[in-house]
Amino acid sequence: MAFIEINKIRIAGFSAGVPKKYLDFRNFDKFKDEADLQLFKETTGVNENRRDNSLCTSDLAVPAAEKLIADLNWDKKSIEAIIFVTQTPDYVLPATSCILQDRLGLSKECYATDISLGCSGWVYGLSSAASLVAAGHGGSLRRALLIAGDSKMLDPEVSPLFGTACTVTALEYDEAATPLQFHFGTDGSGYDAIISPDGGNRNGVSKESVDTVMVQGQKTTRLNIYMNGMDVFAFGISTAPKSVKKLGEHFGFNYLDHDYFVFHQANLKMNEQIAKKLKLPNDKVPYSIQDFANTTSASIPLTIATQLKDELTQKPARLLCCGFGVGLSWGTVSFQTDGIVISDLVEVDSLTEEEQNQWFKLPIDPA
Amino acid sequence: MELNEFIEKFAEQFDETDPSLITPDTNFWELPEWSSVIALSLVSMCDEEYDVTIKSADVKNVKTVRDLFEVVKAKADK
Numbered sequence: 001m002a003f004i005e006i007n008k009i010r011i012a013g014f015s016a017g018v019p020k021k022y023l024d025f026r027n028f029d030k031f032k033d034e035a036d037l038q039l040f041k042e043t044t045g046v047n048e049n050r051r052d053n054s055l056c057t058s059d060l061a062v063p064a065a066e067k068l069i070a071d072l073n074w075d076k077k078s079i080e081a082i083i084f085v086t087q088t089p090d091y092v093l094p095a096t097s098c099i100l101q102d103r104l105g106l107s108k109e110c111y112a113t114d115i116s117l118g119c120s121g122w123v124y125g126l127s128s129a130a131s132l133v134a135a136g137h138g139g140s141l142r143r144a145l146l147i148a149g150d151s152k153m154l155d156p157e158v159s160p161l162f163g164t165a166c167t168v169t170a171l172e173y174d175e176a177a178t179p180l181q182f183h184f185g186t187d188g189s190g191y192d193a194i195i196s197p198d199g200g201n202r203n204g205v206s207k208e209s210v211d212t213v214m215v216q217g218q219k220t221t222r223l224n225i226y227m228n229g230m231d232v233f234a235f236g237i238s239t240a241p242k243s244v245k246k247l248g249e250h251f252g253f254n255y256l257d258h259d260y261f262v263f264h265q266a267n268l269k270m271n272e273q274i275a276k277k278l279k280l281p282n283d284k285v286p287y288s289i290q291d292f293a294n295t296t297s298a299s300i301p302l303t304i305a306t307q308l309k310d311e312l313t314q315k316p317a318r319l320l321c322c323g324f325g326v327g328l329s330w331g332t333v334s335f336q337t338d339g340i341v342i343s344d345l346v347e348v349d350s351l352t353e354e355e356q357n358q359w360f361k362l363p364i365d366p367a
Numbered sequence: 368m369e370l371n372e373f374i375e376k377f378a379e380q381f382d383e384t385d386p387s388l389i390t391p392d393t394n395f396w397e398l399p400e401w402s403s404v405i406a407l408s409l410v411s412m413c414d415e416e417y418d419v420t421i422k423s424a425d426v427k428n429v430k431t432v433r434d435l436f437e438v439v440k441a442k443a444d445k
């Protein structure tokens with residue numbers, strides 16, 4: 001029974017960074033025929049997609065975090081924790097959260113850790129960040145940044161279903177805050193439903209890793225994300241509604257009593273089915289998939305930041321958010337917002353060659 | 368669960384296929400309109416109508432509508 005309730009934590013604000021550059025769908029062989037592109041857009045709901053292979057996830061995170069910190073008028077010294085949720089870290093090691101502590105100019109009195117999760121990751125990260133701040137009891141570690149997103153997918157053939165974005169959620173200790181209520185679940189038997197086969201320790205990286213191979217009629221590589229679409233679809237439409245219902249039953253509320261229901265933006269068909277099963281009114285279920293595609297762990301906060309800015313900054317609201325996907329992993333959270341700050345969307349320029357070259361180079365011995 | 372009702376619901380997932388073409392012995396893989404999108408609609412239908420989660424392996428291992436019915440029925444009866 002993976003339910004938790006965290007008290008005295010207030011969500012103070014949201015921001016999001018996306019590449020300024022749009023993905024050109026015509027670069028994909030499978031969309032040579034316009035009708036195929038239209039079918040893709042109709043079934044997935046993806047109309048536009050931002051991708052820029054010069055940008056690492058931290059390159060999207062830094063400007064988004066700087067903007068939110070400025071909009072909140074927070075002193076950087078007051079931020080003592082970074083939880084970074086990603087499956088596309090800047091390096092295999094060190095953890096990107098450590099790099100972010102430095103890039104953001106935060107104090108060295110800083111708790112920093114990466115969490116490797118995808119579509120459920122923001123909900124998990126929120127519980128981790130909120131638990132940390134709660135454990136400081138207001139005496140220390142009063143403020144934390146939850147940074148969640150993915151970028152720079154290594155293979156150019158990564159499905160146009162996936163977009164890139166990085167989001168920042170600011171949390172702080174507040175005696176008067178209403179509780180955050182969570183439900184979590186995991187089913188590792190579905191580990192192969194969404195998987196990048198090579199690049200980790202099981203298969204490593206070999207010359208074959210970058211070979212183009214055909215899988216289900218599509219060009220791909222072993223470094224790319226493989227997805228068993230049907231199993232993921234079946235998982236999403238059955239698990240997400242159950243988790244939402246369980247959360248309400250456990251904490252004794254009617255899940256319908258929320259102002260907005262923000263789901264991971266998996267694909268439109270799947271999300272519509274979930275909303276239908278839960279009998280949710282359309283005007284309470286915002287979408288960002290049309291503009292940014294499936295942005296993995298960024299999709300829930302990106303939807304909040306881009307679709308609910310006016311609604312949430314003008315009056316208090318009660319939100320129910322559910323993330324589900326790779327793992328397989330899922331999490332649902334209910335929380336209230338009051339007087340939160342939502343920064344304008346940060347559009348990040350491509351890095352220049354010089355900017356890309358500033359990072360570590362292996363000091364190879366002269367021959 | 369009843370076969371004729373299942374066939375009716377199965378046929379509803381298609382837009383351009385005449386329902387009369389869908390019989391218990393129809394090999395659904397050979398229907399011109401069969402696609403991964405129709406497969407997803409079937410997953411939705413089985414979830415909604417029978418509270419059964421069908422997986423890709425369940426579909427891959429069968430050929431006819433009747434075979435698929437048997438798979439869904441076995442899961443629904445569990």
